[in-house]
Amino acid sequence: MEAKQILNATDLTIHRPEPIIETIPVLEYFKEIDPKQAVNELLEGNHVLIADQFSSGLLVLNALKDRIYKNQNKQSFENQRNLRDAYRKASQLLLIEISNHRLQVKKAPEIGWLKKLYADTPDFLLPFTDVQGFNSSWQWFEKGIRIPGLKQTLHPFYGTYFPTRFEHIDLFVNYLKKYRGPKESAFDVGIGSGLLSKLLHQFDFKEVHASDINPNALIGTLESEKDSEQKTKLYFGDLFAGTKLKSDLIVFNPPWIPLPKEVSGIDLAIYYDTKLFPRFFEEAHKHLNPEGNVVLLFSNLAGLMDSNFIHPIELELKSKKRFSLVEKTIKKVAAASSKTKRKATWRDEEFVECWVLKLK
Structure with missing residues (x-):
């Protein structure tokens, strides 16, 4: 049987970070709190929710990196890989709230992917690192990229x-x-x-x-x-x-x-x-x-x-x-x-x- 040509986006299931829609226990983090406290919660396997402004998420992630990668140069290759895995696991527990497809913190970027990819889910939570990826990707998509030799602007999805x-x-x-x-x-x-x-x-x-x-x-x-x-x-x-x-x-x-x-x-x-x-x-x-x-x-x-x-x-x-x-x-x-x-x-x-x- 000849392969079926894809004519509509509805024929496909888009790849996207899975939204968290159920109610889960979280520690709310504000910039007045020592980020080390948030890091302790993350390393213990608990969720932390950024509750005041977008930059607070960056503070916590930087503190997490400092904790995990301390003395990294003295580690073997295998240990360095284990550290990267530990950072990835802990950072996925740092969350941010989305309501009506907008980030619910101050000084947050506008990210069109939240509506494009989650049209069926207006209110949910996402890991902060996934939102960072969305933000970078949206800038490339919205502004476009000029490619030498290509007469049109490329807008990567x-x-x-x-x-x-x-x-x-x-x-x-x-x-x-x-x-x-x-x-x-x-x-x-x-x-x-x-x-x-x-x-x-x-x-x-x-x-x-x-x-x-x-x-x-x-x-x-x-x-x-x-x-x-x-x-x-x-x-x-x-x-x-x-x-x-x-x-x-x-x-x-x-x-x-x-x-x-x-x-x-x-x-x-x-x-x-x-x-x-x-x-x-x-x-x-x-x-x-x-x-x-x-x-x-x-x-x-x-x-x-x-x-x-x-x-x-x-x-x-x-x-x-x-x-x-x-x-x-x-x-x-x-x-x-x-x-x-x-x-x-x-x-x-x-x-x-x-x-x-x-x-x-």
């Missing part, structure tokens, strides 16, 4: 991956400018924020199909295209989502780092398991038209982190079974910010890659 560096997008745009093949159809594997699909429309592909295992990505695309004549045909699922489509161009911006542990949610856009690339190449071989191209956007970052890293695209080409290389272009990434936590030596040697493959 909540819970979707979007780039904050654009060198790999530059490589893809340059490829599309040179592309002289058929443009009847293209398939964007893992649409995310919709950036690559928007570029495919911009470069006049007649039909653009896309998939994602994240329902928010599809819901966000439906919303962004509701007033547009250019509609992406969307499918919910992994890789090609069970479709039988064949395309002139398959584009894939996969995760760039091998999976270090079990992850979920948006981290799936960052880390990949060992089966991802073999599955992708097996399916892409079936879904590519004879004269078509597969384009993958990747990075040498994993190789810089691990000298034993095996490049998955190189490994596929060495097998000489399905694909051959048309071209590979690279671009050095911009200098690291002085605030970045990534090792500067990695950033100095890092570059992004655009691989173009064809059927053998």
Whole structure:
């Protein structure tokens, strides 16, 4: 059976932090209270409710970090991971109240996601850290992001991956400018924020199909295209989502780092398991038209982190079974910010890659 195209957001269940709607015991926190008292409650497994102003939540979280991460540099890697887990567990107990889709504290930001994602639930509680994530995401969504080469502003939907560096997008745009093949159809594997699909429309592909295992990505695309004549045909699922489509161009911006542990949610856009690339190449071989191209956007970052890293695209080409290389272009990434936590030596040697493959 051919996979069902997603036409309405109501066909999907959106990913969102679960609202707390039942009555639970809480300690109300005001800025006049020593934040260490709130930290003690959190570490004992009790809920704390921010009751006066938004900045009080930041005070408590900072005090929690100071308590948990004290002398962190003296800890082993395993202990540091345990500390991060302890912080995550305790911070989820720090709550804030929402009523009529507005934060019930003073000097709180306006966050449109509270109404968009919880239309059916006007009054509830959420962990303060989730609200922080909502606030950042709403700023990106509302203001939009200017992407080099994209003629429209990108408004990334909540819970979707979007780039904050654009060198790999530059490589893809340059490829599309040179592309002289058929443009009847293209398939964007893992649409995310919709950036690559928007570029495919911009470069006049007649039909653009896309998939994602994240329902928010599809819901966000439906919303962004509701007033547009250019509609992406969307499918919910992994890789090609069970479709039988064949395309002139398959584009894939996969995760760039091998999976270090079990992850979920948006981290799936960052880390990949060992089966991802073999599955992708097996399916892409079936879904590519004879004269078509597969384009993958990747990075040498994993190789810089691990000298034993095996490049998955190189490994596929060495097998000489399905694909051959048309071209590979690279671009050095911009200098690291002085605030970045990534090792500067990695950033100095890092570059992004655009691989173009064809059927053998």
